[in-house]
Amino acid sequence: MKIKHWMSPNPITVSEDTQVTAAHKIMAENRVRRLPVVDGEGRLKGLITLRNIIAASPSAAEALSRHEMNALMAKLKVGHIMVKNPETVSPEDSVMDVVRDGHVRGIGAFPVVEDGKLVGIVTETEIFRAMLHIFGAHQGNSIVVIENVDLENSLGEVSKIAALVEEIGVPVEAVFSLRQRRGVGHRVYLRAQAPDPAPVAARLAKAGYKVAK
Known part of the structure; x- marks a missing residue:
């Protein structure tokens, strides 16, 4: 089975200039933990995850006022903290190959790229559904x-x-x-x-x- 049959096509994306706070809101509203980052022509530039955002957020130990924290986060753009050059897969890759790559590398999601442009994303959810199908659960x-x-x-x-x-x-x-x-x-x-x-x-x-x- 090929990834193109199981991926989520046309995923929600953001740009490098999107504010991190806006990206966080998009994740919360759509119940996702990662967003592909693309340019104006749909070429993949990176991947931003909830973990990236949490790591970049000021901690309580920094003793900043709410106003200072908001001002700091307002200046932070997705391009500043995204994962650049993330691992990708092709729509023609087999599900089993992607499962093995994700397992060995400890990667929970792969943007799906064809001819240099983002066409989908495959996460643990899609992989789990595919594996249930393979195993006839x-x-x-x-x-x-x-x-x-x-x-x-x-x-x-x-x-x-x-x-x-x-x-x-x-x-x-x-x-x-x-x-x-x-x-x-x-x-x-x-x-x-x-x-x-x-x-x-x-x-x-x-x-x-x-x-x-």
Whole structure:
């Protein structure tokens, strides 16, 4: 599946000259935590996040009056605090590639750019919906997660996992893995045709795998 089928097209944007206070208000009104920053021709210039705004806001420890704080924030523009040259993806990129990139790099959102111009944005929300579709969560299948799987030094490990599950008469519909950001190895996600994941988890645990609870 490609990102273009899951991204939010034509997202709300701001310019580098937009006041930070205005950007904050736009986020609050639209219940979003980030806004792409574009120029007059729709080319991506950066990304401003709620975290950027909070970090740039004066703290109570600075002992400024409300008037001074408002005056300071009124001068602050999006271009001053935005993330410049953010990581982007193409509409033609696969969902799985974007999931892996986001996981490895710790990125929660990607502007979607085509021919140098912003055409959409994909965030954790869109990725979550796509993954639910991939894993058939709406179909009543079971999802089992296995941790600390060594896929680099053990050839055929995924096939071995699938075979163990099918030994108990449960068909495996999909398997994918992500490198763990903490610890070692990979986290393997398995979708099985079973309404109850307990037998699958028990079989894998018996074989020595660490099944996430």
